[in-house]
Amino acid sequence: MILIVAEHADDRLKPISRELAVLGRELADDLGRTLTVAILARDPASLVEECRALGPDRIVTVAGDRLEPYDPDVWTAAVEALVSEDEPAFVLAGHTSTGYDFLPRVAARTGRPLVPACIEWQRHGERVVFTRPVFNAKMHMRVTPKGEGPCFVTAAPGAFPPREPDEAGSGPPQDGGEPRLDAFDVDLSGLPVRSKRIGRESAAAGALDLGSADIIVAGGRGIREKEHFGLIDDLAEALGGAVGASRPVVDSGWRPRDYQIGSSGQTVSPRLYVAVGISGAVQHLVGMQSSRCIVAINKDADAPIFKVAHYGIVDDLFSVVPEITRTVRALKGQSPPVGSAGSGRESD
Amino acid sequence: MSPGAAASGRDTLMKVIVCLRPVPDPASRLFVNEDRTWIKDAELSFVTNEADTHACEAALELCERVSASRSEAGEVVVLSIGRDRAARVLREGLAMGAARAIHLADDDFEGGDEYVRARMIARAVEKDGGADVLLTGVQSDDLGGGVTGVMAAELLGWAHASVVVGVNAVEAGLRARRELEGGLIETLELATPCVLTIQLGINQPRYATLRGIMAAKKKEMKTWSRGDLGMAAGDVGSEGALCQVTEVRVPERDHRVQMLSGSPAEAAARLVEKLRLEAKVI
Ligand SMILES: Cc1cc2nc3c(=O)[nH]c(=O)nc-3n(C[C@H](O)[C@H](O)[C@H](O)COP(=O)(O)OP(=O)(O)OC[C@H]3O[C@@H](n4cnc5c(N)ncnc54)[C@H](O)[C@@H]3O)c2cc1C
Ligand SMILES: Nc1ncnc2c1ncn2[C@@H]1O[C@H](COP(=O)(O)O)[C@@H](O)[C@H]1O
Numbered sequence: 001m002i003l004i005v006a007e008h009a010d011d012r013l014k015p016i017s018r019e020l021a022v023l024g025r026e027l028a029d030d031l032g033r034t035l036t037v038a039i040l041a042r043d044p045a046s047l048v049e050e051c052r053a054l055g056p057d058r059i060v061t062v063a064g065d066r067l068e069p070y071d072p073d074v075w076t077a078a079v080e081a082l083v084s085e086d087e088p089a090f091v092l093a094g095h096t097s098t099g100y101d102f103l104p105r106v107a108a109r110t111g112r113p114l115v116p117a118c119i120e121w122q123r124h125g126e127r128v129v130f131t132r133p134v135f136n137a138k139m140h141m142r143v144t145p146k147g148e149g150p151c152f153v154t155a156a157p158g159a160f161p162p163r164e165p166d167e168a169g170s171g172p173p174q175d176g177g178e179p180r181l182d183a184f185d186v187d188l189s190g191l192p193v194r195s196k197r198i199g200r201e202s203a204a205a206g207a208l209d210l211g212s213a214d215i216i217v218a219g220g221r222g223i224r225e226k227e228h229f230g231l232i233d234d235l236a237e238a239l240g241g242a243v244g245a246s247r248p249v250v251d252s253g254w255r256p257r258d259y260q261i262g263s264s265g266q267t268v269s270p271r272l273y274v275a276v277g278i279s280g281a282v283q284h285l286v287g288m289q290s291s292r293c294i295v296a297i298n299k300d301a302d303a304p305i306f307k308v309a310h311y312g313i314v315d316d317l318f319s320v321v322p323e324i325t326r327t328v329r330a331l332k333g334q335s336p337p338v339g340s341a342g343s344g345r346e347s348d
Numbered sequence: 349m350s351p352g353a354a355a356s357g358r359d360t361l362m363k364v365i366v367c368l369r370p371v372p373d374p375a376s377r378l379f380v381n382e383d384r385t386w387i388k389d390a391e392l393s394f395v396t397n398e399a400d401t402h403a404c405e406a407a408l409e410l411c412e413r414v415s416a417s418r419s420e421a422g423e424v425v426v427l428s429i430g431r432d433r434a435a436r437v438l439r440e441g442l443a444m445g446a447a448r449a450i451h452l453a454d455d456d457f458e459g460g461d462e463y464v465r466a467r468m469i470a471r472a473v474e475k476d477g478g479a480d481v482l483l484t485g486v487q488s489d490d491l492g493g494g495v496t497g498v499m500a501a502e503l504l505g506w507a508h509a510s511v512v513v514g515v516n517a518v519e520a521g522l523r524a525r526r527e528l529e530g531g532l533i534e535t536l537e538l539a540t541p542c543v544l545t546i547q548l549g550i551n552q553p554r555y556a557t558l559r560g561i562m563a564a565k566k567k568e569m570k571t572w573s574r575g576d577l578g579m580a581a582g583d584v585g586s587e588g589a590l591c592q593v594t595e596v597r598v599p600e601r602d603h604r605v606q607m608l609s610g611s612p613a614e615a616a617a618r619l620v621e622k623l624r625l626e627a628k629v630i
Contacts, residue, residue: 072498072508095494097528101510104495108466108502113590116462116493129594134491135378139387141491142594143461154495194507194542199535203527215630239630251549257531264527272629282492293627295619296605302377302598309605311622313615323616328630331620 002028003088004037004056005079007098011046013054015157016094021054022160023121023153024092028057030123033089036060038184040078042068048181058180060086066188069197074188075102080109081186083150090128095154107152113145114152117282119159132156136281137304157263158286208242208258215241215272218261218288219249222277222298222317226254231321232276237337238328244268246278262287277317280305297321362414362422362517364407365450365473367484367497368441369397370433374489385593394433396440399485403546405553406515407483408445414517423447425479427472429457429465435569442564443556449569450476456574459586459593462491466499468584471577473504481522482543486511494545501543508543509536513550 004024006017021037028035034057039047044061051059060082066074075098083091083106091106093099095117107114119140120131127144130153134141145151210216217239219232229249236243244266245259261268263283273291278284280296280303288294289308296309297317306312313320329336372378372392381388396404404426411422426441428434429452438449452468473482482504484497494510501508513533514525521540525533527547538544556564574584582588608618623630 076502097511097526100494101498104462104498105502105508108463108499111463111590113461114463114495114499115591116495124594132493133599134596135372135387136374136489136492137599138378139380139596140599141596143591144594145591147590195509195536195538197534198523198537201533201535203531203533247548260531263529265531267530272623272627293623293629295623301607304599306605306607307599307601310627311619312605312607313619314607314609315612315615319612320616323612324619327613327616327620331624 001033001086001088002031002035003082003086003091004035004054005075005091005093005099005103006037006039006047006051006054007094007096008039008041008047013047013050014094014096016096016099016155017051018054018162019157019160020092020094020155021056022162023118023155024090025055026160027090027121027128031089031128034058036086036088037179038062038079038082040064040067040075052179056179058182060182060184062184062186064186064188066191070098070101071193071195071197072102072105073191073194076105076109077188077191078186079103079106082184083110085184088150091150091152093152093154095156099154103152103154110150112150112152113147114154115143115145116154117156118153119156133282133304136279137307138302156282158282158289203257207256210242210244210259210261210266210268210270213242213268213270215239215274216244216261216268216270216288216291217241217274217276218244218246218278219255219276220246220278220284221248221252222279223249223254224277226252228318229254231318231325234336235274235276235321235325235328238325238332238334239272239274241270241272241274246281246284275305275309276321278305279303280308362411362481363425363479364411364422364481364483365425365427365476365479366400366404366407366441366446367469367482367500368400368404368426368428368434368437369485369488370394370428370430370437371397371488371490374398380596380598384595384597386596394436396437397485397488397490399487399489399546399548400437401444401553402548402550403483403485403544404441404444404446405551406512406544406546407481408554409551410481410515410517425450425476427469428452429468438569439564440556442567442569443560444554445560446567448567451569451571452577453571454573454584456581456585459589460584461589461591462493462496463499463590464584464588466496466503467588468577468579469496469500470503471579472572473500475572475577478541480540482506482541484543484545486545486547497543497545504541504543506541506543507538508545509538510545511547512544513547515544515550 217236487494
């Protein structure tokens, strides 16, 4: 059996749960096993309908007041109980702030292998080999879990995209009929409370909404200094687009938090995304890889951003970006704004 | 006295152990090694994992704040697994202001996975008499698993919070701000002892001053072997690892990317033309 631990918020499945179902179904079919989705919630009944659409062979619900708000101790105890009862071959959760927060605890408690941030898998005879990105995705590492018994895997968000509902052959496989529905009883009420959520807020409430932008020019750590970020502003202005940033730009205080694109920032899918001096870490890619046209400018030809880009220029951004701005302006008959911050770096 | 200190009979107010991982300088060019199980790293220069420098700063600030408000001393201890490289990052931690260092070094430690390292970290923490807080980075820049700290928490039997972007000592233990997806932040209250995995951007790590570097030379650095940790040969290194590395390779380049060459002006002109006429996005 393959066991998926579904993630949800506000009585809805999170998108990662659908991605886990893709990986889970692939593994189950290839290994000739069944697929079980576990719902851990205060009131799992409200999620059962949505879980059916994932096409599992079985849905197991674990109910309990202590399961929400999320507490790693409680989720660890619940999943450990499920695992020792059902002995699944693989237990899948997202490589998310929930999945990588509790699954390593279950793995360590049971002394069984954990593959973090999995992006791919293959069968090698009787064994399953998983691929994980290392060195900021410049390299891929294939690992084989040792021994017999459950193996734990967190799946990198975006690595197992569900098919669009209108594509042929998608949707839950109806041949297996309705999934079996089981309630799993485990007493979680006696666990000591060691961590308690006392508040929740949005870090970048309000201001900049990049989600609806048509064109985004985003700058990364390659810009090197706050003063140089004007290069990005100028290109964005010439293109009539918005400005975004990778995390280090925000962490360094060059731009406010609401400019950040990626897993802990905004998710965008503009018509045109220009990534300047951004390496393309997985956490950045999940926030922008569905953009229609992606341009990457980076001096490192091996930068992983080129794996999602449509057009690439391998060169020094300080010489290339002002040229692009100039060309676009010439094309549109614009003149450079007075006091432009953009072109001050040629001497470097 | 903090609960952790009381439990272990220690007399310092707050003891924080910080894990520092040596990683290849991120600007290095990487090549896969002969047997395709790792990179050729003998010639590379190693630095402290970025998130770990933030963890070290967070530890120093936490102890400084506690000392200031309760006029008792805190202690920051840095811990690293590895050969000479690990000793080097430990000296950096000492130069930043940590009080002493623990170096886990043994030929048997070669290879190994997150589980093995979490076990070694947990053993070392116990052998050193426990702590109030154990800090790790949110993830390593080379392996990127982001799980060692959480596993160590489980093996120690401690509470934890991952991806922490703010931390303060309060009456009941610690108050930590934890980062979720999409810019959401949750605030937690945690009982000590606990493990926190520290996220990038939580602070601006201080630079070691010349005085700090000189002072670091006189600070204590313990070196512990496998035997000192009381672990069997089969518990550490590649033998103890629960996952075996089958292959490391350069990922295939996606063929859809069109690389535009020429001088900056030529490449820019080509790009703008492609965007207009081929992609039709401007
Ligand atoms: C839990 C978690 C959540 C995260 N969330 C996010 C997120 O939401 N968004 C995000 O962006 N990151 C996020 N990160 C961080 C992410 O892992 C990377 O560290 C980050 O995306 C790197 O940003 P960067 O590409 O700007 O910098 P780097 O990785 O340092 O890349 C800089 C790039 O600039 C290039 N460069 C340098 N100089 C020049 C030059 N002169 N000309 C051309 N190119 C040059 C370099 O070749 C390099 O590729 C998160 C990390 C964690 C652990
Ligand atoms: N060799 C090591 N020595 C000390 N700490 C380590 C080592 N490897 C990993 N860690 C700690 O564990 C964190 C997470 O690593 P990882 O799980 O590999 O992403 C790092 O940021 C370090 O704080």
